Amino acid sequence: MEYQDLLELARDRRSCRRFRDDPVPTEVIDKILDIARYSPSAANSQPWEFVVVEDFTMKRAISKEIVSVYKEAKERDTTFNFKAAVQSQLFRAPVLIVVCGDRRLMQAYPTLLRGRELLRQSLAICAYSIQLAAASFGLATAWATVHWGPPETAVKRLLAIPESFTVDHIIPLGYPDVTKEKRTRALTQVRERAPFRRELREVVHHRGYDITKYRSDK
Ligand SMILES: Cc1cc2nc3c(=O)[nH]c(=O)nc-3n(C[C@H](O)[C@H](O)[C@H](O)COP(=O)(O)O)c2cc1C
Numbered sequence: 001m002e003y004q005d006l007l008e009l010a011r012d013r014r015s016c017r018r019f020r021d022d023p024v025p026t027e028v029i030d031k032i033l034d035i036a037r038y039s040p041s042a043a044n045s046q047p048w049e050f051v052v053v054e055d056f057t058m059k060r061a062i063s064k065e066i067v068s069v070y071k072e073a074k075e076r077d078t079t080f081n082f083k084a085a086v087q088s089q090l091f092r093a094p095v096l097i098v099v100c101g102d103r104r105l106m107q108a109y110p111t112l113l114r115g116r117e118l119l120r121q122s123l124a125i126c127a128y129s130i131q132l133a134a135a136s137f138g139l140a141t142a143w144a145t146v147h148w149g150p151p152e153t154a155v156k157r158l159l160a161i162p163e164s165f166t167v168d169h170i171i172p173l174g175y176p177d178v179t180k181e182k183r184t185r186a187l188t189q190v191r192e193r194a195p196f197r198r199e200l201r202e203v204v205h206h207r208g209y210d211i212t213k214y215r216s217d218k
Pocket of ligand 1: 084
């Protein structure tokens with residue numbers, strides 16, 4: 001693979017929050033997860049396992065549970081645009097990939113290190129691998145954070161996931177519904193407000209931190 005191919009893959013992968021119904025072939029899902037399992041992980045612990053959910057009733061139940069936390073969050077933070085989050089749209093994606101992390105693997109890391117963080121960092125890299133692999137098939141993904149407490153417990157109960165696992169995020173997978181994305185004002189506002197990416201020169205420092213580039217609080 002050439003650098004340009006990788007650049008385009010990384011640049012063109014964008015979160016999608018509105019999906020078409022078209023099913024994703026099982027072989028493609030398998031190929032995506034095959035790439036995910038090659039992700040690097042702390043102490044090569046490979047703490048991930050994946051539950052693939054395609055059943056509509058189950059997707060809807062999961063969606064309902066993980067969105068429940070937003071009601072309370074909305075009261076606490078009135079400025080955040082919760083409509084823009086993928087959580088409420090999750091059940092519309094043809095496939096949900098529930099990324100599970102086995103917390104027992106935290107013991108693979110020396111106790112002085114931050115076992116919990118290392119586990120979660122490993123899972124996050126794995127989720128990104130899923131996103132990139134999906135993008136290579138022209139498929140769209142998003143990232144739905146599953147909050148601790150009742151939402152995570154409910155997802156685990158619905159999918160019979162053993163107690164030792166954590167469920168930090170769910171990746172919806174499907175073909176993007178571009179017209180619906182365009183029509184959704186909440187998403188347009190998010191895209192307009194947040195710059196696509198900070199410039200390379202803003203984020204790279206040579207020979208030490210260049211304080212003139214320090215990001216303003218604003
Ligand atoms: C750790 C993490 C958690 C995220 N959680 C959510 C989420 O709960 N809901 C959501 O809609 N998007 C979520 N996102 C997606 C980000 O909002 C998105 O990646 C970011 O705005 C950049 O946009 P892009 O993915 O289109 O490049 C999350 C991304 C990451 C890496």
